[in-house]
Amino acid sequence: MLEVVHEFIEKHQLLECGTTVVVGVSGGPDSLALLHFLWSERERYDIQLVAAHVDHMLRGKQSEEDMHFVKHFCEQHSIICEATQLDVPAYMERTGKGVQEAARDCRYTFFEQVMYKHHAHCVALAHHGDDQIETVLMRLVRGSTTRGYAGIPVKRPFGSGYIVRPFLCIDRRQIEQYCRQNGLHARHDPSNEKDDYTRNRFRHFVLPFFKRENIRVHEHIQQFSEMMSEDEAFLEQLTKEELKRVVHQQEEGIHVDIPPFIRMPKPLQRRGIQLILNYLYGNVPSSLSSIHINQALLFLKRPHPSGMLHFPNGLKVIRQYEVCIFTFQQRQTSEYEFLFHVPDTIVLPNGCQLISQFVDRYPFIEDDDHIVIEADQLMLPLRVRTRKCGDRMKVKGMKHAKKISRIFIDEKIPANERAQWPVVEDASGNIIWIPGVKKSVYTATNITKNRYIVLHYKKQ
Numbered sequence: 001m002l003e004v005v006h007e008f009i010e011k012h013q014l015l016e017c018g019t020t021v022v023v024g025v026s027g028g029p030d031s032l033a034l035l036h037f038l039w040s041e042r043e044r045y046d047i048q049l050v051a052a053h054v055d056h057m058l059r060g061k062q063s064e065e066d067m068h069f070v071k072h073f074c075e076q077h078s079i080i081c082e083a084t085q086l087d088v089p090a091y092m093e094r095t096g097k098g099v100q101e102a103a104r105d106c107r108y109t110f111f112e113q114v115m116y117k118h119h120a121h122c123v124a125l126a127h128h129g130d131d132q133i134e135t136v137l138m139r140l141v142r143g144s145t146t147r148g149y150a151g152i153p154v155k156r157p158f159g160s161g162y163i164v165r166p167f168l169c170i171d172r173r174q175i176e177q178y179c180r181q182n183g184l185h186a187r188h189d190p191s192n193e194k195d196d197y198t199r200n201r202f203r204h205f206v207l208p209f210f211k212r213e214n215i216r217v218h219e220h221i222q223q224f225s226e227m228m229s230e231d232e233a234f235l236e237q238l239t240k241e242e243l244k245r246v247v248h249q250q251e252e253g254i255h256v257d258i259p260p261f262i263r264m265p266k267p268l269q270r271r272g273i274q275l276i277l278n279y280l281y282g283n284v285p286s287s288l289s290s291i292h293i294n295q296a297l298l299f300l301k302r303p304h305p306s307g308m309l310h311f312p313n314g315l316k317v318i319r320q321y322e323v324c325i326f327t328f329q330q331r332q333t334s335e336y337e338f339l340f341h342v343p344d345t346i347v348l349p350n351g352c353q354l355i356s357q358f359v360d361r362y363p364f365i366e367d368d369d370h371i372v373i374e375a376d377q378l379m380l381p382l383r384v385r386t387r388k389c390g391d392r393m394k395v396k397g398m399k400h401a402k403k404i405s406r407i408f409i410d411e412k413i414p415a416n417e418r419a420q421w422p423v424v425e426d427a428s429g430n431i432i433w434i435p436g437v438k439k440s441v442y443t444a445t446n447i448t449k450n451r452y453i454v455l456h457y458k459k460q
């Protein structure tokens with residue numbers, strides 16, 4: 001086992017001579033073996049060790065005993081030990097996060113603090129090859145991103161350096177053997193049995209089958225994971241370069257030019273959406289999944305030119321013809337302008353719909369949410385937009401054109417809704433309708449024709 005781990009450390013340059021390594025030690029067999037291994041090999045690598053232990057305060061006396069156990073082991077081996085008790089239940093209450101995620105947040109924050117305190121180069125964790133198999137399989141079964149399918153990374157940036165996982169090249173059996181050979185009597189970690197049910201089902205039902213097929217399956221899955229990570233890094237770089245040409249950072253969010261975006265190769269499109277979401281969220285919420293990425297891709301490609309998707313944490317994906325906007329901003333005050341073909345349905349940023357159709361008989365609909373227009377009296381195409389300064393409309397039944405701003409006031413439209421209210425104009429710029437509010441002189445008067453346009457303003 002030792003030679004395999006040395007080769008792995010070398011291959012991935014996990015340890016740097018003359019640096020300090022923080023080792024995350026729960027007290028269980030994996031992390032105790034890692035601490036012991038690095039301690040035994042400290043001269044070979046010329047490293048200083050600091051053990052970091054977190055009592056998550058989830059298992060009362062028992063987890064306190066784990067802490068004493070780790071402290072005691074460190075004392076015996078003259079290893080600096082940073083141990084702390086963190087109130088994970090209180091953190092869960094404050095943030096609404098589940099136990100696994102909450103414990104991980106608290107633990108990693110502590111690791112980072114220890115890292116800074118001791119000017120460490122890396123944090124070493126004891127994830128091993130069987131953890132890798134379980135992780136890759138779980139993600140394949142549940143669905144994940146391409147980066148997710150690559151599983152647990154061997155080395156990734158963290159705090160002032162890296163998180164490294166030197167045991168990903170060996171499996172649980174080899175670690176147990178190491179513990180036996182070195183007289184390590186680790187604490188029993190009950191979280192392995194109960195905290196993560198899905199993982200345990202994979203561990204108990206799927207892993208034994210894989211091991212029977214090939215006892216070295218962990219090496220192959222690890223190789224798969226590393227190849228996936230390399231491919232992913234390469235494709236991500238390509239995507240970033242392509243995105244520079246089609247994505248523009250605006251004050252309200254990210255604007256994507258749709259035609260060049262959908263000309264990008266499909267694998268880059270998917271990664272492009274993922275990169276935009278990573279950028280906007282910072283910390284991608286766990287409720288965001290590959291389903292959202294697929295939704296966004298379909299949304300960009302569908303023939304219908306306008307509409308909006310709602311993503312977790314208030315992120316909106318708004319399509320306006322050839323542009324797609326990813327934004328967290330409320331768009332109450334933003335302007336818009338859409339082409340409005342006949343027939344068509346437009347979903348407006350305020351969530352209401354505008355529906356247009358041709359009819360061949362006068363339909364006798366007189367309410368404010370519909371307008372009937374004689375098709376030959378207008379220049380098509382129509383446009384739907386927000387009001388502009390100085391807009392006027394020739395109101396039905398009035399001699400002179402009236403300012404749109406005055407109509408909004410007279411019709412008591414709430415001030416905060418006016419900036420987003422739709423105005424419909426024809427191709428020559430004549431305003432023909434303020435949906436739901438006022439009709440213009442372009443409303444049909446002749447009821448004997450055989451072609452009309454009916455517009456319908458459908459509120460939410």
Ligand SMILES: Nc1ncnc2c1ncn2[C@@H]1O[C@H](COP(=O)(O)OP(=O)(O)OP(=O)(O)O)[C@@H](O)[C@H]1O
Pocket residue numbers: 023024025026030031052053054055056104107124125126127
């Ligand atoms: N209470 C703890 N204190 C210090 N280190 C810990 C603790 N629990 C776990 N670790 C470290 O993290 C490694 C992985 O532990 P475990 O598999 O329980 O965590 P995980 O939640 O699956 O991993 P991760 O937090 O990286 O997603 C352990 O081998 C150990 O190095």
